[in-house]
Amino acid sequence: MDPNNLIAVEGLARSFPGPKGTEPVAVFEDLWFGAARGEFVCLIGHSGCGKSTILNILAGIDQPSEGAVIVDGKEATGPSLDRAVVFQSHALMPWMTAIQNIAFAVRSRWPQWPRAKIREHCQTYIDMVHLTGAENKKPAQLSGGMRQRVGIARALAIEPRIMLLDEPFSALDALTRGSLQDEVLDICAKTSQTTFMITHDIDEALLLADRILLMTNGPRARIAEIVVNTLPKGRSRADMHRHGNYYPLRNHLIEFLVSRSETLREMVQDVDPRKPPVVFPRADDAARTPAVVHGATA
Amino acid sequence: MDGSKNLHALTLSVVLLALFLGGWQLAVSGTGTAPQMDPEYAALMGATAKGGSALPAPFDIAKEMWRHISDPFYDKGPNDKGIGIQLAYSLARVLIGYFIAAAVAIPLGFLIGMSPLFYKALDPFIQILKPISPLAWMPLALYTIKDSGVSSVFVIFICSIWPMLLNTAFGVASVRRDWLNVAKTLEVGRLRTAFRVILPAAAPTIMTGMRISIAIAWLVIVAAEMLVGGTGVGYFVWNEWNNLSITNVICAILFIGLVGMVLDQALYQFSKLVTYSE
Numbered sequence: 001m002d003p004n005n006l007i008a009v010e011g012l013a014r015s016f017p018g019p020k021g022t023e024p025v026a027v028f029e030d031l032w033f034g035a036a037r038g039e040f041v042c043l044i045g046h047s048g049c050g051k052s053t054i055l056n057i058l059a060g061i062d063q064p065s066e067g068a069v070i071v072d073g074k075e076a077t078g079p080s081l082d083r084a085v086v087f088q089s090h091a092l093m094p095w096m097t098a099i100q101n102i103a104f105a106v107r108s109r110w111p112q113w114p115r116a117k118i119r120e121h122c123q124t125y126i127d128m129v130h131l132t133g134a135e136n137k138k139p140a141q142l143s144g145g146m147r148q149r150v151g152i153a154r155a156l157a158i159e160p161r162i163m164l165l166d167e168p169f170s171a172l173d174a175l176t177r178g179s180l181q182d183e184v185l186d187i188c189a190k191t192s193q194t195t196f197m198i199t200h201d202i203d204e205a206l207l208l209a210d211r212i213l214l215m216t217n218g219p220r221a222r223i224a225e226i227v228v229n230t231l232p233k234g235r236s237r238a239d240m241h242r243h244g245n246y247y248p249l250r251n252h253l254i255e256f257l258v259s260r261s262e263t264l265r266e267m268v269q270d271v272d273p274r275k276p277p278v279v280f281p282r283a284d285d286a287a288r289t290p291a292v293v294h295g296a297t298a
Numbered sequence: 299m300d301g302s303k304n305l306h307a308l309t310l311s312v313v314l315l316a317l318f319l320g321g322w323q324l325a326v327s328g329t330g331t332a333p334q335m336d337p338e339y340a341a342l343m344g345a346t347a348k349g350g351s352a353l354p355a356p357f358d359i360a361k362e363m364w365r366h367i368s369d370p371f372y373d374k375g376p377n378d379k380g381i382g383i384q385l386a387y388s389l390a391r392v393l394i395g396y397f398i399a400a401a402v403a404i405p406l407g408f409l410i411g412m413s414p415l416f417y418k419a420l421d422p423f424i425q426i427l428k429p430i431s432p433l434a435w436m437p438l439a440l441y442t443i444k445d446s447g448v449s450s451v452f453v454i455f456i457c458s459i460w461p462m463l464l465n466t467a468f469g470v471a472s473v474r475r476d477w478l479n480v481a482k483t484l485e486v487g488r489l490r491t492a493f494r495v496i497l498p499a500a501a502p503t504i505m506t507g508m509r510i511s512i513a514i515a516w517l518v519i520v521a522a523e524m525l526v527g528g529t530g531v532g533y534f535v536w537n538e539w540n541n542l543s544i545t546n547v548i549c550a551i552l553f554i555g556l557v558g559m560v561l562d563q564a565l566y567q568f569s570k571l572v573t574y575s576e
Contacts (some may be wrong), residue, residue, distance in 0.1 A: 061479050079483045091476035095498045095574040104494065108484040140575040158484070 003073075006194050007058065007083075007162050008034030011067035011273075014053050024065075027053060028221040030273040031067070033213055035162070038192040042205040044253065045215030046261055051198045052088070055166045058196060059085045071162070081109050084160035086168045090151040092139040098150045099126060099135040102157050109158040125153040128187060145176035152184065156193075165197035169204065178237055181207055185235070202253045206246070207235055212253070213276075217261050223276045224264040227252065230282050244283035252281040319356045326353045354545040362545045363552065377537060379529070381553055387529040389557065391447065391522075392515045395454025399511065403459045404504065407466025408492065411500070417467065424463065432457035432518050436525055446526035450519065457518045458511035465507025469500030498572070505569035512565055516558045531557075 013029035027050035035041040045051055056062035058069055060079035069076045071083070084105075092101050102122040107113070113121070126135055129149040139147050148168055155163055165184075169177040185208055188195055199205055205212050212227040230245040240246060256264075271277065354362075370382025410417045432453045439449035473496050481491045523532025531554055538546035 056479075059479075059483050061482050079485060081483075081485050083483065085479075085483050087476055087479070089476055091474075091480050093477060093480075093495065093498070094576045095501075095572075105480075105484050108486050108490075138574070 004036045005034030005070070006037045006039075006072055007196065008032075008070045009054075009058070009064075009067060010070060012054070012057065012064050012069070013066040014050060014057065014062070015065045025219050026065070027218050028215070029066070031223055032274045032276075033223060033226070034070075035194055035196050035211075037194055040188055040195045040197070040208055040210050041213065042209035042211070043196070043198050043213045043215065044200060044202070044205055044257070045221065046200070046217050046257065049215045049218040049221035051215070052166055055085070055164055055196070055198050058162075059083055059164050081158055082161045084155035084158055084163050086148070086151050086155045086163065086165045088167045088170060090139070090147045092147055092150055092154075094139050097136045097138055098131060098142065098146075098153075099123070101139075101150055102126065102154045105154045105158050122153075122157060125157040128156065129153045129183060143176070144172050145180055148172065148180060149183075152180075152187075156187065156191075161194060163193050163195045165195065167198050167200070169201070170199075177201075177204075182237060184208065189233075200257075202250060202257070203237075203240075205253070206231065206249055207237060207240060214253070214256050214261070216264050222273060224261070225256070226276050226278045228278060228280050230280050245281065248281040248283055252279070322356050326355050354548065358545055359548050359552075362549050366549055366553070376528075379534075381531070381534065381550065384529065384531045384534040385553060385557060388519050388523060388531045391450045391530065392454055392512075392519050392561075395451040396458050396512060396515050398451075399455045399459040400462055400508065403462035403507075404466050407463045407504075408470050408496070410463070410467040411470025412492075412496075417471070424460070428460045428464075433521055433525065436522065440526070446528055450522045450526055450530070453522045454515045454519060458515040461510040461514065462504070462507040465510070466500065466504045469503030469507075470496055472503075473499040498574075501572035502569065502574070505565065505572055509562060509565045509569065512561050513558065516554075516561055520554060 009031055012031040013026050015024040015026040015029075018025050027048075031054070033041070043051055043054065053062060057064050060069075060076060060083065071080070076083075092098075093104065096104065099119070099122050102125060103118050106118050106121055110118075123135070126132060129152055131146060131149050131153065134142060134146060139150070142150070148171075151168070168184075169180055172180065181204055187193065188208070195208075197205075197208065206229060210229055212229065213223050214225045214227060215221050216224045227249070230249060231240060231243050366381040370380045370385075372378075372380040373383060410420055435453055435456050436449060439452045440446065443449050443452060477495050477499055478491070481495050486495070519530065520532035520535065523530035524536045525532075527533050527536070531550055535547055535550045535554075538550065
């Protein structure tokens, strides 16, 4: 694999026992992908293709049936403070205040730090996600968006080498989601944080990701294609759609989700799983049919 | 709105109490002719010289209650001790048995809740031991311990252990997967996870078990003390029954109820401290 990758998976598969002792069913198999230092990678696919399972394996809280997770050249077999997770359901401890939730993570990372230093460190990240003033509120007193901000601050506060996001904005209303996406974009740009995110929101992927991995439907899901985001860096929600490449990209992703995720399931069996086709949807490609794009790059 | 509802409820409570006491007073006040018999024999048969019932009127109870409250700690030998001393004996037995049970049940419940193996292995024992009436243990306890006071403590121990054990195991087993995953991804050690994640997460369920246990313990102590005698409020009730002092029996019933309520409220206040809302 690419030696630039900070995190990579090689031949990853995960199967679950079939009903009543039948053959185990592989949710996904033969996955090969990675994320380079400072890169933002998104994974898109329908429900049931094992997206969350992939993230759990990357986080080390689930084990693959086959294959391995490689972090910085070494196989990772369990959870590690190198990899921080932002959970879909925020997963804050309801009996702790916002700052205590973050301090719990910070103390795990640097157990020898004195109280004052931990507090100061937590405050930095609370300010970063714009929660100043809500430090001492418990999750029940916070709105959905604010809870997820605490979740993001908790993940960032341990200064992980890789941040893993599991559909972090899916439970939020559109307005909150938008402002939170802007903040994550801003923070990742500033800190050049290596990030891997699972989503099913196309605009979210286009705004945040440098590369978008498309997964076929499960069971036995595979990576069908890697779409490189051809929108220039410094994207913003406000004017992203004015760029010429926006609609070709968006249409490509929508077509994939609507029909090709199913039809590609058969075709992808002939493709080398280590080198899925890479596509660069651009304005001048708009006339081409998806099949041609696939044929041209495979 | 809420305040006026509380006021309405209070008014209704007072009215119900007045109706109850009025009915009681009416039922025991004599109207018929006095029976033609020796007054002492009449008292024994539950009748009075006035022709009414020997059951004391509410006012007699109030007077007697006041006597108990104004001098709760007198001690005039084994058969005549103040109600305060008797309640203190019972409370001490309940609290000792209860806290020993908690010290065993909560760690054991943790183990059972965290390990499906232990849960399966211990489940048959728990299922058999749990439905046994705690008083059935009394002869065995008396035979082996040879001390009636300690035997009562043992009976309290055995009756209060089950709700705490099962609630702790359930609370620990149903801690949200997400919270455990957070601890895992942060490489939090087992002990720190147990104290900082599992214990606070399961605390409300554990407290529910502790409240059920204290209520059962307070129910059982009266019966246990009636059986073994000597001291305690249960013995007091039985002794006053032998003295045919229905007034004192009713007083003791009221005191038992009051202490039980105080115990439950104390644990309720404590459980509010560990409750969290999601």
